[in-house]
Amino acid sequence: MSHDPNDQHRADLGKDPSRVSGMFDEVAPHYDRTNTVLSLGNDQLWRVATTRAVAPRRGQRILDLAAGTGASSVSFARSGADVVAADFSPGMIAEGKRRHGSIPNLSFMEADATALPFADDEFDTVTMSFGLRNVIEPKKALAELLRVTKPGGRLVVCEFSHPPSSLFAGLYGFYNNRVLPIVAKTVSSNAPAYDYLNESIRDWPAQAELSSWIREAGWTDVAYRNLSFGIVALHRATKPKAAAPKAAAPKTAETKAAAPKAAKAADAKPTPSER
Numbered sequence: 001m002s003h004d005p006n007d008q009h010r011a012d013l014g015k016d017p018s019r020v021s022g023m024f025d026e027v028a029p030h031y032d033r034t035n036t037v038l039s040l041g042n043d044q045l046w047r048v049a050t051t052r053a054v055a056p057r058r059g060q061r062i063l064d065l066a067a068g069t070g071a072s073s074v075s076f077a078r079s080g081a082d083v084v085a086a087d088f089s090p091g092m093i094a095e096g097k098r099r100h101g102s103i104p105n106l107s108f109m110e111a112d113a114t115a116l117p118f119a120d121d122e123f124d125t126v127t128m129s130f131g132l133r134n135v136i137e138p139k140k141a142l143a144e145l146l147r148v149t150k151p152g153g154r155l156v157v158c159e160f161s162h163p164p165s166s167l168f169a170g171l172y173g174f175y176n177n178r179v180l181p182i183v184a185k186t187v188s189s190n191a192p193a194y195d196y197l198n199e200s201i202r203d204w205p206a207q208a209e210l211s212s213w214i215r216e217a218g219w220t221d222v223a224y225r226n227l228s229f230g231i232v233a234l235h236r237a238t239k240p241k242a243a244a245p246k247a248a249a250p251k252t253a254e255t256k257a258a259a260p261k262a263a264k265a266a267d268a269k270p271t272p273s274e275r
Contacts, residue, residue: 015136025091027190034188042228050158056081060124066131070096077106086111113141118148129158133204142217155237162206163230207233
């Protein structure tokens with residue numbers, strides 16, 4: 001059986017971490033430009049929508065997981081928030097540092113989404129754009145994101161999805177199956193990587209199922225909205241706040257009246273010397 005020599009340059013639906021990471025290492029230098037071309041410029045609109053959903057503010061600590069070269073991380077950092085751009089591709093992290101390493105409130109580090117190197121309750125907001133789909137255990141990643149988020153903190157996930165309109169879904173499928181591979185060969189340094197992109201999108205669950213995964217991980221207030229007719233969905237959720245300590249039960253009129261009576265009864269009780 002013959003093997004395609006390009007297979008070593010792309011991942012597959014097995015999502016072996018080393019192959020996925022290696023694939024992204026290879027495309028890192030031209031990754032953002034290629035995405036803009038292949039998405040017909042929609043990637044920038046999706047980034048704006050994600051930044052608005054994250055709503056970064058000075059004083060917050062934000063984790064941008066699967067940050068790639070840090071394009072979205074830079075948008076968050078402009079607010080003055082302390083942003084950590086994390087990715088499991090060393091090539092992406094190196095490219096991000098090269099481009100944006102001078103931004104004082106933006107740091108880059110390698111991280112595995114299923115075993116995050118952060119303390120519990122560390123971040124005000126955690127976000128992941130077009131990365132959850134590439135994780136071998138996405139449900140475990142959602143649980144890890146919950147762990148490192150402060151109680152009351154928020155999750156924002158921007159990910160490819162499935163257009164609800166059958167007509168538009170057909171047009172989108174035609175573009176992905178017929179047009180995208182041709183364009184990828186022209187603009188990408190690793191066209192087979194975009195075959196994986198198409199496969200992973202087809203295999204990924206629809207909006208409602210991903211929402212159920214987020215709930216199962218322990219998040220609350222789970223909601224999503226479609227972008228670009230459902231090509232992408234923007235999911236949002238909140239980490240439950242820590243349970244407040246139980247307050248003492250308020251005294252009722254009966255307990256208030258009983259208190260002086262109990263005190264009088266105690267006063268009237270003879271002491272050992274009076275017996």
